[in-house]
Amino acid sequence: MSLKANDPSRKTWLDLPDNTDFPIQNIPFGVFLTRDDIITIGTRIGDFAIDLGALHQLGYFKDIPLTDDIFLQDSLNDFIADGRKTWRSVRNRVAELFDAKNDELKSNQKDRDTVLFTLDEIEMQMPVQVGDYTDFYSSKEHATNVGKMFRDEENALLPNWLHAPIGYHGRSSSIVPSGIPIHRPQGQKLPKGADEPIFGPTRHLDFELEMAFVTTASNHLGEPIPSEDAESYIFGMVLFNDLSARDFQKWEYQPLGPFLGKNFGSAISPWIVTLDALEPFRVEGPKPVKKLLPYLETKGKKSFDISLSVAIKPDNGEESVITKSNFKYMYWNMSQQLAHHTVNGCPVNSGDMMASGTISxxxxxxxxSMLELSWGGSKPVKLKNGQERRYIEDNDTVILRGYCQNHEVRIGFGEVSTKILPVFKS
Amino acid sequence: MSLKANDPSRKTWLDLPDNTDFPIQNIPFGVFLTRDDIITIGTRIGDFAIDLGALHQLGYFKDIPLTDDIFLQDSLNDFIADGRKTWRSVRNRVAELFDAKNDELKSNQKDRDTVLFTLDEIEMQMPVQVGDYTDFYSSKEHATNVGKMFRDEENALLPNWLHAPIGYHGRSSSIVPSGIPIHRPQGQKLPKGADEPIFGPTRHLDFELEMAFVTTASNHLGEPIPSEDAESYIFGMVLFNDLSARDFQKWEYQPLGPFLGKNFGSAISPWIVTLDALEPFRVEGPKPVKKLLPYLETKGKKSFDISLSVAIKPDNGEESVITKSNFKYMYWNMSQQLAHHTVNGCPVNSGDMMASGTISxxxxxxxxSMLELSWGGSKPVKLKNGQERRYIEDNDTVILRGYCQNHEVRIGFGEVSTKILPVFKS
Structure with a gap:
């Protein structure tokens, strides 16, 4: 099926703000509560949210084989499970409906009023019910930096790192969409020089600038997904803030990995941008340093040029951008991650989420991450208001943003914005 | 609400085999496919499966506030979310209905034929849709043994181990009920003395004798569950076989913990035995070696005396019991595990599963585990048929069993039986 929706010359009859992340070439998918408190699957063009459930009820998708309630759901899981042909048909049809040359919907004011919402009329929800969430660790720069600080300056990168996309299972239940505040967690930490841990609020609260991909149901228990097929099982991507309590993490992580240092909260941008929409921004990733085992070999452009940034906004203050990175720095690409994850027969379901690991x-x-930016707290980061940050403080809001841009089109992810509240009081 | 269902003097009008794990005092919960291919929630007495959906439709639960379809589900998640009062009411009512002194159902042959199934007429399913699965590491003996083999004979137990129930997030998607075979996984491993990993089938396929508890929806994001309240959020327990590929695990586990060495498959016994049914078997666990942080302190008998065993059955051969252990050896109890897991505000949902870690x-x-029984493969385990095992071989079936017994009653878990198939061929 063609990617007609990607046509860079297409204009829409909707009014768009300059430089929007959501031109008619994007057409991401999300879930929102409407002004009538109905939950629906929708898309976004410019600053309009579009109710796909209502569009479907009005007959605008009659040529696509879809069940009646496919968009009237509180998650995208079933829609994603329908597979790539369905996603593409719906994206192409939405592009057609909002095309400046098409009067079909434009001229029907009643239907327009039914399906279009301004952003302040809706409340974004989690786009998927995440069955399993995996966090990879696929930036060589990040793994090296953390290895230097947590372990050994000389042997920062462990021997397995260059041979496989190392990852761990994370907690699904604490993944929230942009806008949900998260309390500073309490837990165990080992004071410098002490033998025994103490209990209290984390003093090393950090963000991690990541992206995550969302899968469709793919393999069965026991069946690997080959790296060359992996992309057909990837629905799309979101920005992912893997909040971390470094003091808890350092004390607990051996031998079984991150646990309470991570599972108090992670946050995602609410619109899933399809892999199809990112097609114009393919790039090759870094060349492998070591010869790869055959199941991890990939050909061609399997990474994407996605500009990323993180800002910190102090309470009632102006935000300061504190880092700029790019998804293309990832050493291991998503095809390699998915091939590795399933090479032992581990099954992947619709709505599963796999995050990149910190993209340094x-x-x-x-x-x-602040851990790296402030080099373990030794080099404070300056904010515009003159304040400094070693880690995140109470009432700071952390905002991750990401977009792709070429001379023809900009495809963005919007943002994931998370305010840190003080420790929870019961 | 009283635990009337536990009355040890109660007899049932059903014929029971001697020494059954499922007397009328057990009344566990599970999900099965009936002879009519309908999926329902049910319980088990002796060797009868009882269709709770049908019992409810026939009006036998009319005095309990239940939604019409509460048992006509493919998982127990909604029933578990209804909370402890509902579980207790239903268990008490089932005990009453099958009580030898009660003619209500006994005398109604038509209803009996509708709700009762022999075990060969049904197919057990996963009892819950597992949102998140956590695996603890709470046996001091196991952690010490593994530490000696994987790391350092002298400092086998890492410093954090005595201060917190160490755990990691596992993979929900590959948890299957008893009876589902699992293929020997392939993956990366580092040959002895080599610098570079190779790819192939695991040669160190192991079981882990564990139990898991199933939670109800409890806290909200940000809110800890205090250790003294934790048990009210635990629905029940199952046997849990955490299959492990030791060669993969050893190569991959640093620094982020177990991943492909574990997530190819785990298996559970299909009947969830309620914590209520286990009440007569409470015992105190081991005394803490170190003073605990206050949030981990518990009072009274928070562990359970559950006899456990593992057998290996070679293809077409006789099974050999290769180890006998007991849940009461666990250093950290379930209340401590749940309090620790949520002390940072991590939310727990209905149907989440938390496994104990290997119970040595x-x-x-x-x-x-075989790793410990054969001490890293150096001391082969003898089977009845004269064969030896260092690890699990293709076509071996691994069977975990568990039960509690006192002079009045036996409450058992049945078994989780898993056959290992050769490597998957596409």
């Missing part, structure tokens, strides 16, 4: 670039200005 | 006892005959 090669220079200190492109590091993807 | 103090003697070599009570170790809970």
């Amino acid at each position: 670039g090669p220079t200190p200005e492109s590091y993807g | 006892g103090p003697t070599p005959e009570s170790y809970g």
